[in-house]
């Protein structure tokens with residue numbers, strides 16, 4: 492059975508709700524919190540409780556990052572937690588990407604926990620808001636270069652190291668930290684640990700000032716002899732050298748489609764806005780006539796729409812594969828590369844098409860152009876996604892093709 496490209500009907504209510512949240516909650520406060528960088532959008536607390544309630548009511552319509560857990564199922568052609576997560580994130584990012592990144596209990600660390608935690612850990616960390624801390628001062632793209640260490644001492648791991656650019660690192664309740672349990676064993680020894688805020692030795696040192704997603708905090712966190720219970724290691728504690736770091740990397744297969752969905756949502760916002768502005772200027776887009784016979788702005792719109800559709804469909808494909816327990820590293824990287832790149836292109840092109848209005852703070856177009864750029868950087872840059880795609884297609888290892 493193949494993929495059905497229609498949006499699954501059962502998610503209609505969820506999509507509508509997320510769209511309403513965007514229109515009624517996110518958009519009206521978008522500009523305010525973009526300007527008030529580092530101020531927590533307190534409106535999100537109520538919304539997060541609502542989402543907790545929806546998730547607690549069960550079913551497959553879990554929203555956001557926590558729906559990525561893969562389930563063993565003998566059914567085929569399933570649309571489950573990954574699909575509902577991505578579809579709700581697309582709608583919510585149509586409202587505001589930074590708000591979505593600031594939603595309590597919907598952090599990328601929550602997606603990591605959902606992806607690799609055992610059932611006991613999943614229950615124990617159910618109510619946490621978890622950020623994801625991989626990047627260090629010495630590396631960004633090369634995630635095998637982790638220098639933070641986690642040394643077993645009795646019933647605890649003792650973590651030392653510095654993590655930078657941790658999204659929601661200031662506001663979250665806990666951080667999923669990548670650290671090596673034995674640096675002599677290379678990448679296979681990199682494991683992820685849940686470290687709860689308030690654990691002695693964990694200090695949030697500072698927050699970044701940024702181009703976009705300003706309502707989302709980005710923190711530097713230092714770990715000095717920080718003792719965490721050994722049961723907070725996610726996945727297997729064994730160092731299996733031949734397996735590489737497949738264990739921790741598995742998270743990306745679930746989170747990259749989410750980030751691709753963020754780009755799809757943000758780009759859609761810009762497309763919808765520009766379509767309105769063009770209409771007001773007397774330019775209508777005709778889908779039944781060749782683009783080159785139409786107004787230049789309408790032709791530009793059609794080209795953007797086609798690019799957007801490609802990003803959207805790749806995102807759905809990677810997500811659908813996750814729900815159906817199919818290996819999707821290739822498709823997750825393809826989706827992230829395409830959606831994030833066209834997200835940047837489309838949002839900036841819409842600024843251009845709207846002229847002075849696009850560049851001014853009277854419209855959200857300039858904000859979306861700033862917000863979309865990060866989606867092509869974090870969870871693996873454009874170049875890294877292309878490298879992964881090339882390796883997979885050419886059957887090359889990370890040593891063959893760097």
Ligand SMILES: Cc1cc2nc3c(=O)[nH]c(=O)nc-3n(C[C@H](O)[C@H](O)[C@H](O)COP(=O)(O)OP(=O)(O)OC[C@H]3O[C@@H](n4cnc5c(N)ncnc54)[C@H](O)[C@@H]3O)c2cc1C
Pocket residue numbers: 599622623624625626630631632633655656657658659701704709865868869870871872873874875878893
């Ligand atoms: C706002 C923000 C939020 C973030 N949130 C998080 C977070 O929550 N958790 C976290 O762990 N990290 C986070 N990051 C870090 C982010 O994941 C890294 O910035 C990203 O991985 C890129 O790393 P780098 O900045 O060190 O760039 P580099 O790795 O130094 O790359 C610089 C440039 O070189 C290119 N490049 C690198 N290697 C290759 C190669 N082999 N071939 C071709 N080109 C290459 C890159 O694509 C890029 O264009 C965040 C960053 C920002 C800015």
